[in-house]
Amino acid sequence: MLSEGAKSESSELMIQTKLPIPTMAASPSSSAAPPLPLSPPWIELPDDLTVNILQRLDAKEIIMSAQLVCSTWWRVCKNPAMWRVIHLHCAGDKFEFICLRAVDRSQGQLLELKLSGFEVDGGWLHYVADRSSQLRCLTVDVFRRIESSVLTVAIKKLTQLEELHLSLMDPSLSPDDFESIGISCPMLKSFAYNGGQWEFTEYVVAIGKNMPNLRHLRLFSYCIGNQGLEAILDGCPNLELLHLQRCSGLDLQGGLGKRCSDRIKDLILDSEPSQSECDQVDYDWYNDNESTASDSDHSGYAYVPDFI
Incomplete structure (x- = not known):
């Protein structure tokens, strides 16, 4: 049993040997909430x-x-400004919803419309035409089940149209349709057509009579004949580009061939395509200077006409 002196000495020794436990001062950051994630840089x-x-x-x-x-x-x-140029390739039941929504958002400022790959009726075309009075370029590519009368009536509403490209149409347009389009769209400078007809002389005669301001003309896989070619040259004095691809019935050995080569800067008279060309489907055959959006002005859009 320890004496009072020993107890006191033992207690003093224990107090002296107990080391102080260090404490960490709380830093300001440790008590703050975790930082929020950074916003995406693109915004x-x-x-x-x-x-x-x-x-x-x-x-x-x-x-x-x-x-x-x-x-x-x-x-x-x-x-x-996002909807001055609309390119839409879409099949199925969402096509009409997407097309009409895009046209609505343009608020009448639509300048270029390119539609391809559809098998739908054409009732919506009137909706588009009624709300796109400033439209300059229309491309309708690989369409089925659109009545030619519906398409023609819609195009006739687009009186400011400068470029019209129609490819693989079914049913096809008629010479009267060509005449109506030419009369209703007097500013038309570029026209391309790839339909389902073969005998095409009446069509090119209608082009020559009713599209006098054309600078670019592209036709694909028709029997035109010298009479049709002469109608084009006589009726389209400003023509600079003429592409008659896979077109037959032409005899260019005489003065007609020389007249074409002297007048037309960019001339293709192709009547005998190779087998590889026949097997190839090129849906952009009609346009070598496709109108696109660019950053050349404050709105983010620059219209690039096909006929420049």
């Missing part, structure tokens, strides 16, 4: 640059996915 881009980037997608990609990425893209995709 800081100027609107005109964002428009230029998004216009590289087609209308289906913009409406069905791109506009849903963030609130900034949603706002930009409502800007009419």
